[in-house]
Amino acid sequence: MSEEDRLGIDELAIKGGLPVRKERLQYGRQTIDRDDINQVVNFLENSNYLTTGPTLKEFEELICKTSGAKYASGVSNGTAALHLAMMAIGISQGDEVIVPAISFSATANCVLYCGGSVVFADVDDKSLLIDVDSAISKITERTKCIIIVDMCGTPAPYQKLWEICESKGIYLVNDGAHSYGVQTPLVGSYADMTTFSFHPVKNITTAEGGAVVTNDDDLDARVKKLRSHGIETDYSEREEKGSHVYQISELGYNYRLTDFQASLGISQNKKIKYFLEIRNQIAQIYDTLLSDKKLGLSDLVEPLTKPEGHQSAHHLYVIRLKLENLTCDRNTIFKALVAEGIGCNVHYIPIYYLSVYQKLGYKKGICPKAEDAYQRIITLPCFPLMTDEDQKDVVKALKKVLFYYKK
Numbered sequence: 001m002s003e004e005d006r007l008g009i010d011e012l013a014i015k016g017g018l019p020v021r022k023e024r025l026q027y028g029r030q031t032i033d034r035d036d037i038n039q040v041v042n043f044l045e046n047s048n049y050l051t052t053g054p055t056l057k058e059f060e061e062l063i064c065k066t067s068g069a070k071y072a073s074g075v076s077n078g079t080a081a082l083h084l085a086m087m088a089i090g091i092s093q094g095d096e097v098i099v100p101a102i103s104f105s106a107t108a109n110c111v112l113y114c115g116g117s118v119v120f121a122d123v124d125d126k127s128l129l130i131d132v133d134s135a136i137s138k139i140t141e142r143t144k145c146i147i148i149v150d151m152c153g154t155p156a157p158y159q160k161l162w163e164i165c166e167s168k169g170i171y172l173v174n175d176g177a178h179s180y181g182v183q184t185p186l187v188g189s190y191a192d193m194t195t196f197s198f199h200p201v202k203n204i205t206t207a208e209g210g211a212v213v214t215n216d217d218d219l220d221a222r223v224k225k226l227r228s229h230g231i232e233t234d235y236s237e238r239e240e241k242g243s244h245v246y247q248i249s250e251l252g253y254n255y256r257l258t259d260f261q262a263s264l265g266i267s268q269n270k271k272i273k274y275f276l277e278i279r280n281q282i283a284q285i286y287d288t289l290l291s292d293k294k295l296g297l298s299d300l301v302e303p304l305t306k307p308e309g310h311q312s313a314h315h316l317y318v319i320r321l322k323l324e325n326l327t328c329d330r331n332t333i334f335k336a337l338v339a340e341g342i343g344c345n346v347h348y349i350p351i352y353y354l355s356v357y358q359k360l361g362y363k364k365g366i367c368p369k370a371e372d373a374y375q376r377i378i379t380l381p382c383f384p385l386m387t388d389e390d391q392k393d394v395v396k397a398l399k400k401v402l403f404y405y406k407k
């Protein structure tokens with residue numbers, strides 16, 4: 001008898017059976033190839049600059065081309081990009097900013113950095129995108145900004161919110177950390193400011209890195225000033241004038257992106273279309289398998305929905321469990337999948353569940369649809385270097401685990 005027969009391949013790994021994979025598949029990771037390496041080596045051999053210099057400008061021009069925005073500022077990470085966006089529009093004590101309850105915590109933390117108050121809007125439980133009616137119902141005289149999040153790479157429903165924001169003098173900021181590269185609608189075109197992250201799991205990477213894009217020259221100038229201590233002139237102006245004099249009239253930070261990282265960004269940016277195509281193929285395969293009646297998974301899980309006409313970057317592939325047809329909760333399924341060697345994740349815990357927010361007095365129950373969705377969601381591995389075999393393993397493990405816990 002083979003080892004597999006003896007242990008029984010169908011026994012769940014979490015109960016002592018053989019796992020689908022010996023080595024755990026990650027849920028996301030970077031794609032670095034020879035071109036990226038050559039580009040960075042070439043930069044280090046030839047550039048006079050390591051930090052802010054001409055290579056950053058070149059990367060920023062590419063970010064403008066990819067996102068469709070007029071101006072781009074490369075910054076040290078996506079969280080810094082959000083902080084700078086909040087500073088640029090002048091968020092301070094007494095201001096309210098509406099933030100969807102399901103996102104990475106940085107989407108809300110950036111408001112607290114500026115002394116503002118976070119007001120959580122519910123999300124649509126089927127798409128995890130901001131619930132437009134909930135967001136509108138949270139607007140008060142103190143609302144200064146609404147942040148939308150392109151969850152999983154899918155542009156949020158922005159039209160109605162932007163119209164309302166324009167009529168009331170409220171800023172619309174898009175946390176586009178997941179949607180860099182989306183062309184329909186063009187990712188840098190549906191908010192006053194859009195922020196990106198170039199963390200390794202995101203659509204392109206500079207290790208740590210991010211950007212703020214906008215069509216507004218005043219907002220752009222503020223971001224560029226505040227990312228470098230609040231200094232009024234930039235390095236090239238001072239260099240040109242041969243002057244040591246500088247002025248700071250408003251406190252800024254050191255949130256610069258280095259030229260060294262920008263060189264990697266330039267090389268990565270060449271492949272953004274290709275990265276999104278592969279992500280799309282992976283998502284299509286999941287969609288097809290999950291809805292295949294013969295396979296039998298469609299009674300147990302469903303993919304997220306998307307607004308009509310919105311392309312997705314498929315930054316994350318999230319499934320919703322149909323808990324009514326299962327005998328256990330999400331955490332049990334999650335642990336069983338991890339035991340099978342499938343590195344899943346949960347995106348995200350409602351932000352106000354985090355103790356920093358609980359201590360500020362946010363009560364559970366304020367965004368019921370976000371809370372219900374949170375009980376059901378699991379993120380499956382989805383990244384360009386994932387192979388067909390990897391994806392087959394994910395589906396195999398899903399079937400194994402879900403059929404075991406099927407009612």
Ligand SMILES: *Cc1c(COP(=O)(O)O)cnc(C)c1O
Nearest residue numbers: 077078079104106177197198199
């Ligand atoms: C990754 C991420 C950020 C923060 O980006 P960092 O570069 O990691 O600081 C912000 N918002 C969302 C939705 C993210 O996924």
